[in-house]
Amino acid sequence: MGTEQKECRMPKLVTGGLYQLVLPTPFPVGPVNCYISTRSPITLVDTGTKWEPSLQELKSQLAELDLSLERIERLVITHPHADHYGLASQIVSASGAQVFSHPVNESALCPTAQHKQMRDEFCHQLMLESGVPADQVADFMAARVETRPYAEPVCMDCELNEGDTVKLGDAEWNVLHTPGHSGGLICLYQPECRVLLSNDHLLRNISSNAIVEPDHAGGPRPHRLVQYLYHLERIASLHASIAWTGHGGEITDVNATVRKRLRLHERRADHILTLLQEQSLSAYQLSHTIFGTRHGFDTFLALSETICHLDLLLEQSKIFPTYQAGITFWTAAV
Ligand SMILES: [Zn+2]
Ligand SMILES: [Zn+2]
16 A cells, blocks of 8 residues: 655755655555644644654654654644544654644544544444445445554644634744535645645645534534535635645645636536436445445545535535435435
8 A cells, every 4th residue: 555655755845944744654645745844833734644654754854854753842733634643642752742733623633432432323324324235334334444543642732723823934824724625624824925735625636525524513414515615715715826735746726726626526516416317316326326336445435525415416405315214315306
């Protein structure tokens, strides 16, 4: 899994005192981009995966900047996915760094037994409602947590909310809460330089996906794709000149990339609507029709993406549900 990724890269300058570090991951997505502010307080934005090659690469790139794990004072976690916070606990142990993130991320970064049980029950119920065959539910549930060994829980010390600022390098960066890919995802924006750290909200070569999650406070399940599309348009309204991403290269045509992503989701929603005009289908049947047979974590992502599009079509009153034996079937209303 991805061990062929190129290693021993050099840190790349983003803006004064802020560098990009590219760290390998064991995941098909490839390396993850993290960012280090070399000015006080020395701050690492995202950590990479809890995986030895990632830790070694982080250490060697920090050494290129005359830094070490022990000198990190702050960690900013953009969202609670293993490739972005997996090493956080180890870094905190080595350095005593304070952990900053959006409050919505707290239960995912440092889950109690109750949170884990709540998430498992939520997913199990969602699989059944989506029409995942009973003999495949266990595989789906296992696929969902495939990345867990690559992250260690870490407790948050400080909240970062919409409107807060964070000092990175020579500048103050605005915190933007942009839920969608994850409910607590934050981007960081430097308005004078018009530089965006977009992490997984906007990637250059791949379309970021909205992922189904329970509400962090126990409310109704949030419609993540609806939120995601809203916050993509919000990114376009910034007129950023460059976006430094969570995976892959930086984006110099930010608004054109946003428009491309919006069109892609529109086309996918149209495709789903066309399928539902022909017959009523469950989310599982749709996912299979659209994405074909997937394996491992991808099976969960494909179903999640499908459910998110059904949420969007439902909010647009273009589809309606019917229920049979605990499974939700969707039909076009237009
Ligand atoms: Zn992510
Ligand atoms: Zn990621």
